[in-house]
Amino acid sequence: MATAVQTVERENYLNAGYGLKSWLLTVDHKRIAILYLISITAMFFVGGFFAMLIRLELLTPAGDLVSSDTYNKLFTMHGITMVFFFLIPSVPAVLGNFVIPLMVGAKDLAFPRLNLLSWYLYMIGATFALVSMISGGIDTGWTFYTPFSTTYSHTNVVGTALGIFIVGFSSIFTGLNFIVTIHRMRAPGLTWTRLPLFCWSNYAASLIMVLGTPVIAITLLLVALERLFHIGVFNPALGGDPLLFQHLFWFYSHPAVYIMILPGMGVISEIVTCFSRKRVFGYEFVALASIAIAVLGFLVWAHHMFVAGISVYAALVFSLLSYLVAIPSAVKVFNWTATLYKGSIRYNTPMLYAFGFIGLFTVGGLTGVFLASLAIDVHVTDTYFVVAHFHYVMVGGMVMAYMAGLHFWWPKITGRMYPEGWAKLSALLVFVGFNLTFFPQFVLGYMGMPRRYHAYPPEFQVLNVLSTAGASVLAVGYVLPMIYFVWSLRYGKLAGPNPWNAVGLEWMTPSPPPTHNFDETPVVTWEAYDYEHQPEEEVAVGH
């Protein structure tokens, strides 16, 4: 190992300083990405712990493992942790933070200090949420529906809402930073049509962060005020309209699904091209589809409210618009598939995850079409069908993409390879475990099992047992990478600057990159994913 260590001892962002202060006060986007990586991984396992307890409770029809109040807190805290503290920051704040400045050939994001502030806001928000969870928890569901959250819940609603309010600003500042960076910091020659699709999709997600997040912030603020001062804005007993809360909540929270999935789509575009050695099929369409999803995503929110008491005519409008947002997602899937055609495909772990993503996202997307259909939605909304659908999109889609990206850029981030065999095993476990967990839930949902049920009629048991079994497989699939990633930090093979022989500016600088990213500003003279002119070298790790 001694020789290996010596070769790494080149000046890079990791060895630029060692003290705690050099990390906590860093303005280097790469170090901030690492800070995020550690924090969101912790939150992921907190949320995962809640999920395991939920699945264990649902093994039997009777509510016997935990009390109903505890169960309600578990699914609420699972949702809040996963949505606001893991999924939304996952790809943007970790991978985007690390890779986007490298991809555009800049030495950092446009506002490095704002970036650090984002992380601190995240930590403060997470602290509020965690303290609220530990000191009694919260039981409103992650959706905070009024008047339950404002009047009838006796749990720590205000503390949690405040946590989400604060983490919202973390998200806003990250999005703002990305937009400005992509607009103004691109290297000479890096035109919009040469921009990697990962940048496009993060740009689109950033638009939603900037435009949508403030609305959830003010909405949760009003919920907190309602609880504290009984201002009546959302409380029907005081003349307010609970549907207004739902409108404002979903105005953000539906597009927020695209904050989660769009950056994931960007990861898949990078990986599919790299491991099939091809330019992406229909670059412009994939790029513009990201923007279309971001914009159309704002027009469909009330499809969460078809049975909530909104007007029939509004329901018709929102149903129609909901179908439109499905189209650009379909376009992306078709283009990725076409990219594989006549490629030269290697089965490295990131690619396996990408295959998984394409398949599971297809299922997730198509079942979304079921929910856009008014008559079907009436039957399956608020049942396990919805639970299965959004887990297919968020876990089958987003978490798969996050894992794909983490494996793909791990050598860039750490300078070392992860163990390929173990990684393939875990990818397989995740895929199998995931389907076993969530596919039965589609059937449960159509059968009529409502979501958020602590106890359920006995005829639903078999499918629930299957689901719990799948969840245990899934858990193993997620713990494994945790172990081998840490292992690889010390024992992984040295990666070299470009282990995948990929194109893109991030691969043209050493791994790990120096603090200033590039010794001199790169000049781009080639199109995106120019694999045609990339000399064929053997990829570092087997295929």
Next chain:
Amino acid sequence: MWKNLPLFPEQASSIAGQVDGLYFFLVAVSAFFTLLIFGLVFVFAVKYRHAVHLRAEQIEGSLPLELTWTLIPLGISMIFFAWGALIYFQQARPPRGAMEVYAVGKQWMWKFEHETGQREIDTLHVPVNRDVKMIMSSQDTIHSFYVPAFRIKADVLPGRFTSTWFHATKTGTYHLFCAEYCGTQHSGMIGEVIVMEPAAYQAWLANGGATGTMAANGQQLFTQLGCATCHRFDTQGRGPNLVGVFGKPVQLDDGRTVMADENYIRESILSPQAKIVAGFKPIMPTFQGQLTEESLGALVSYVKSLSQPQQKAAGGAPEPAATNQSN
């Protein structure tokens, strides 16, 4: 085995078959596209693997293909939309002449009251082959009335009536779930809908222990609360005469016209100034906080009874519900 693992809910309403039809169509189309994508990914991944296909062939893209896979999904989804919307439209409009049941949701039980005055909790008896309209409100948080076998669901809101309807086609006992999370015993807010032969239903009604019809109870309240002093059954009252009002458009003093439905009656009782009938003064006091959900239901039922055709035939007699005042 299949008794423990049913894969499909029973079809017990007129709408269930239609919803399932659309569902099968969606499943078929989705299965086709899923298999298409899975198949293509699998075939390409095997056929063009690096071991046998050393160099990739660069393809830029293709406008015709992009248009194909934009327009075909768009076309298919418009079929989904139209089909789903047609069924939804039926679901949203309760048919004329439906029998009405008032439901009040509260943490964590369902309270039902039939027009004839029978009350029940967590169990709802209805006759088979008859349109039943549910008029629902909540006295605390949001609940949702969900009967999977009927494929219907509607949120039950505080401060407002919502409604849904069904036409049961099969006798039997079906699950009733609360589908909107409502707190501690959310999963305990379940019950049964018992669909009976009409004769059995009549027999059940007879044993229901009703204390006067809803309309009669409403009429009593109407008198007790002093409504009758202004809302007289002639043109001399300081408030509008309520005979024949329900279900008709009402001209307001600011020029708008609204339909006198359940929510209009409710609002007129609780926020009288919101909509002033043309030609009247805004003098009615609010009854906010003085009436339970059940009382509101009774008052609405009474106002409705004032618009039943047979009463009008009786020459606008102001005592339409009197015959049932047994106590």
Next chain:
Amino acid sequence: MALEEHRQHVIPVGIYVGIWAILMFLTGLTVFVSFIELHDWNIVLALVIATIKATLVVLFFMHLYYSTKLTKVTVIAALFFLFLLLALSMTDYLTRGWMTSPGH
């Protein structure tokens, strides 16, 4: 001075003062017309005046008139999404009373 103008347009003091005078006048006007009963037109007029004032502030005090296209697009996008929030919410609230006739 030539150098500064190259960096960013320096707006003459006169324009600022002129805009200020218009804004003050419009404030007086909006108060004045609020005392005249114009029924539904009161709110329309009040909002039109407010929008004129806001536009003047954005264009001149905030230099949008002299800014890059990107900044202009940003502002328009913000207004567009605000419009979406208001308009699509209203599709629900304005049409709730419509569905009254029974089926069959």
Next chain:
Amino acid sequence: MDQQRETSTFGMWLFLVTEIMFFGGLFCAYLIYRATYYEAFVAGSQTMNIWLGATNTAVLICSSLTMALGVRCAQIDRKKMMIILLLITMLFGLAFLGIKAIEYHEHWTNHQFPGPNFQFEGAEAAGINPQNIQIYFSLYWAMTGLHALHMVIGVGLVLWIVIAGARGRYSPDYYAPVENVGLYWHFVDLVWIYLFPLLYLISKKHGG
């Protein structure tokens, strides 16, 4: 340098976009409740002191002028004048907050603050559900309160610029912070331009 200024100004505009959406949620609530409870909103707005509101509008417009002129001074390197103008801007801002405090005090003593102690005399007599008037006041306090909070932050930011300016931090080559604080200040002014007619001038038809 020019590049950098444009970059940071673009960042500021994006931040203002989020501010628009932030207030947008409240405007959405306002729009819906005003449409639903028009009579109550009229009753509530008639307790507003139009003259204090109008004065405050004028104060803010004046502060915007001095702010714009202050930024101009930064552009053309008149350091002292810039500081004087920004100090005047701050004074206007404080005057606004002072007047607002007088109004708040009045509403507070009249129990026109949402919550269990809320009272509105004559509501029942007029047949208006006092709860609906409470919603008007909830939105009034939320919107103007959030606006006032922005004013407080704005005054703080201007103070920061004044101190940094006094230390000679800014020059025609580097005045992006001055410009950005200016943008923020104008934005806060802009919100008030809408709040004033929406909250104070709803209708005079029943009152006087």
